[in-house]
Amino acid sequence: xxxxxxxxxxxxxxxxxVAFIGVQPAKAAANGSITLRMTMWxxxxxxxALFKGLADEYKKTHPEIADIKFESLDFATYTQTxxxxxxxxxxxxxxxxxxxDAQQFRKNNLLLNVLPQMESTPGYKVEEIAAGSLxxxxxxxxxxxxxxxxxxxxxxxxADLIKAxxxxxxxxLRVKGEWTWTNAxxxxxxxxxxxxxxxxxxxxxxxxxxxxxxxxxxRGFGAEAWNKTGTTCTFNSKQMNNAMTFxxxxxxxxxxxxxxxxxxxxxxxxxxxxxxxxxxxxxLPTMKWKWGVVPLPKGPVADAQxxxxxxMAVLTKSKNRxxxxxxxxxxxxxxxxxxxxxxxxxxxxxxxxxxxxxxxxILNEAQxxxxxxxxxSKGQILTSHPNLSAIELTVKSxxxxxxxxxxxxxxxxxxxxxxxxxxxx
Amino acid sequence: MRHWRTGLFMAxxxxxxxxxxxxxxxxSVIRDSFTSYNPLxxxxxxxxxxxxxxxxxxxxxxxxxxxxxxxACILVPVNMALxxxxxxxxxxxxxxxxxxRAIFFSPVIVSTVAWTIVxxxxxxxxxxxxxxxxxxxxxxxxxxxxxPWPMISVVMVQVFKNLGMNMIFFLAALQGVPEEMYESxxxxxxxxxxxxxxxxxxxxxxxxxxxAILTIxxxxxxxxxxxxxxxxxxxxxxxVLSYYIFINAFQIFDLGxxxxxxxxxFVFVMGLTVAQWQIRTRWVFREV
Numbered sequence: 001x002x003x004x005x006x007x008x009x010x011x012x013x014x015x016x017x018v019a020f021i022g023v024q025p026a027k028a029a030a031n032g033s034i035t036l037r038m039t040m041w042x043x044x045x046x047x048x049a050l051f052k053g054l055a056d057e058y059k060k061t062h063p064e065i066a067d068i069k070f071e072s073l074d075f076a077t078y079t080q081t082x083x084x085x086x087x088x089x090x091x092x093x094x095x096x097x098x099x100x101d102a103q104q105f106r107k108n109n110l111l112l113n114v115l116p117q118m119e120s121t122p123g124y125k126v127e128e129i130a131a132g133s134l135x136x137x138x139x140x141x142x143x144x145x146x147x148x149x150x151x152x153x154x155x156x157x158x159a160d161l162i163k164a165x166x167x168x169x170x171x172x173l174r175v176k177g178e179w180t181w182t183n184a185x186x187x188x189x190x191x192x193x194x195x196x197x198x199x200x201x202x203x204x205x206x207x208x209x210x211x212x213x214x215x216x217x218x219r220g221f222g223a224e225a226w227n228k229t230g231t232t233c234t235f236n237s238k239q240m241n242n243a244m245t246f247x248x249x250x251x252x253x254x255x256x257x258x259x260x261x262x263x264x265x266x267x268x269x270x271x272x273x274x275x276x277x278x279x280x281x282x283x284l285p286t287m288k289w290k291w292g293v294v295p296l297p298k299g300p301v302a303d304a305q306x307x308x309x310x311x312m313a314v315l316t317k318s319k320n321r322x323x324x325x326x327x328x329x330x331x332x333x334x335x336x337x338x339x340x341x342x343x344x345x346x347x348x349x350x351x352x353x354x355x356x357x358x359x360x361x362i363l364n365e366a367q368x369x370x371x372x373x374x375x376x377s378k379g380q381i382l383t384s385h386p387n388l389s390a391i392e393l394t395v396k397s398x399x400x401x402x403x404x405x406x407x408x409x410x411x412x413x414x415x416x417x418x419x420x421x422x423x424x425x
Numbered sequence: 426m427r428h429w430r431t432g433l434f435m436a437x438x439x440x441x442x443x444x445x446x447x448x449x450x451x452x453s454v455i456r457d458s459f460t461s462y463n464p465l466x467x468x469x470x471x472x473x474x475x476x477x478x479x480x481x482x483x484x485x486x487x488x489x490x491x492x493x494x495x496x497a498c499i500l501v502p503v504n505m506a507l508x509x510x511x512x513x514x515x516x517x518x519x520x521x522x523x524x525x526r527a528i529f530f531s532p533v534i535v536s537t538v539a540w541t542i543v544x545x546x547x548x549x550x551x552x553x554x555x556x557x558x559x560x561x562x563x564x565x566x567x568x569x570x571x572x573p574w575p576m577i578s579v580v581m582v583q584v585f586k587n588l589g590m591n592m593i594f595f596l597a598a599l600q601g602v603p604e605e606m607y608e609s610x611x612x613x614x615x616x617x618x619x620x621x622x623x624x625x626x627x628x629x630x631x632x633x634x635x636x637a638i639l640t641i642x643x644x645x646x647x648x649x650x651x652x653x654x655x656x657x658x659x660x661x662x663x664x665v666l667s668y669y670i671f672i673n674a675f676q677i678f679d680l681g682x683x684x685x686x687x688x689x690x691f692v693f694v695m696g697l698t699v700a701q702w703q704i705r706t707r708w709v710f711r712e713v
């Protein structure tokens with residue numbers, strides 16, 4: 001009797017399972033729909049509204065697209081989360097790719113060549129995209145991503161806080177030709193007030209992990225992580241030693257840069273200067289305090305500007321590559337690229353005009369020329385390497401030796417080179 | 426015959442789960458450990474025992490193995506001693522003991538991620554913990570950056586997370602000790618320490634074995650706390666084996682080497698568990 005009931009339960013379960021499995025594809029087929037997913041490291045409401053607007057517009061003319069989802073991931077662990085998704089067989093269809101990861105992703109054949117779609121789309125105007133901006137993403141007859149943000153680092157500052165501290169305004173220093181890292185450190189020191197929790201300078205995207213962003217400082221000292229061919233480590237150079245000694249003394253001697261584990265928020269009004277990009281400064285006009293912006297200070301060796309770049313790419317492991325590539329081309333055509341200018345400096349030449357930038361962004365025309373147009377023309381994109389994954393964590397964990405008051409800077413930088421050199425060859 | 430079929434049918438869900446969710450992944454990891462599998466590109470070539478040879482020569486792996494041993498050697502005794510101490514206290518009859526039991530058990534039901542993130546905030550250099558000890562005139566270190574505190578912090582966060590579970594095991598065991606044993610020993614003139622040593626410990630020794638096996642195995646698999654609290658740093662000071670396996674698999678994309686590391690960890694934990702099981706007859710009451 002029991003066996004009879006068991007058989008009935010088993011048969012019932014099997015029928016239910018078959019019915020469930022049978023219904024699923026039928027439902028999908030009836031909609032005839034594709035859902036695309038794009039990962040990004042921003043959760044800024046303006047950025048999301050921009051992309052959702054583009055998605056809604058695209059869906060109107062593409063009924064096969066059921067939905068386009070935008071997945072905001074934490075910036076600090078963005079690449080790690082993305083690559084874990086890819087390795088786990090859950091690759092998104094489209095993704096924002098950081099400049100530092102470009103070579104590595106290309107080496108692993110993860111990015112789809114979208115040049116055919118770009119060229120076959122009337123009015124796309126590939127030739128408008130500045131050749132320098134495409135450098136990391138281009139190979140002969142191939143384009144692996146659209147660089148939707150080519151954003152120079154700059155020093156945004158709280159003019160009221162600096163004035164209250166009796167320090168000289170960075171813009172005034174720049175006009176006098178005295179906007180140097182040494183003077184920037186003096187301003188930072190003057191603003192720092194332990195009792196009030198005020199700091200002179202912060203660098204939110206660095207956060208003692210994303211070390212390649214420090215190029216914004218070390219390039220002014222004439223330093224680089226490795227040589228141009230990426231085969232020899234130069235962390236142990238005299239220039240790098242000077243740069244890191246300077247930065248270390250800001251953290252531990254002047255205490256004007258928040259030490260590891262100390263929180264600071266420029267937008268809360270208790271940080272004098274912040275080393276950020278335009279894309280992260282959109283909320284400044286809503287602040288109650290007066291703000292300003294200047295390019296990166298001159299170093300003892302060079303007036304070097306650093307550029308962070310983000311590409312929008314279709315992943316080769318996407319299950320909807322064609323649809324994803326079509327959406328990418330739509331989202332980055334001349335008309336839609338113009339919508340990005342409010343947040344992200346563009347690499348299409350007509351959109352690099354300071355007048356266009358000033359009209360769409362928080363910068364005025366003079367600032368747009370100084371920060372964006374000149375920044376892009378003078379600057380270099382942040383450090384990248386085809387073997388970055390094998391190098392990145394080693395550099396990070398070794399540089400941890402620097403982030404303490406009694407650090408031996410020269411020894412730590414030597415250790416970095418000893419450890420990463422085998423992976424540079 | 427019909428009984429055999431029914432039995433198999435009833436066991437099928439568990440058997441299938443074991444085959445697909447345990448056996449298949451374990452076999453896959455062993456297979457991958459002999460390849461140069463890169464999960465990003467999908468490339469995987471058979472390279473024999475190269476990953477194992479490399480592991481022996483990998484100075485980082487040796488340092489990480491040392492960290493893992495240090496972590497386990499602090500965590501296991503501290504966790505077990507505290508859990509037993511709390512269980513003995515909460516086995517006494519006093520007002521509000523149920524509330525205290527619930528308080529000490531509550532971290533077990535909190536998600537590890539939420540628990541760790543809260544502790545990360547508490548232990549920041551300018552966080553609440555340093556603020557409160559600062560009120561008492563103590564200038565606290567940067568718990569997650571200044572050695573040796575990061576390792577101690579990771580251990581303590583893990584200890585308090587799982588303390589409640591071990592406490593409940595011990596509490597259940599303590600309540601199973603026959604009351605008359607204590608009464609008769611009291612008549613014989615035994616003091617509290619002698620009662621604990623000669624009656625309590627032997628009676629709860631099977632539970633001590635169980636808790637030891639679970640805590641040791643858990644100690645070698647700690648991952649989320651390291652990832653979220655310190656990211657393995659500063660330097661490599663809190664990088665333990667399971668985190669190093671993750672780094673190799675999903676950050677360096679050397680899944681072949683990560684698999685070799687995972688196989689070694691598996692064999693080591695298995696060996697340790699078997700060894701504990703084998704020596705149980707020497708100290709566990711009623712085991713032969």
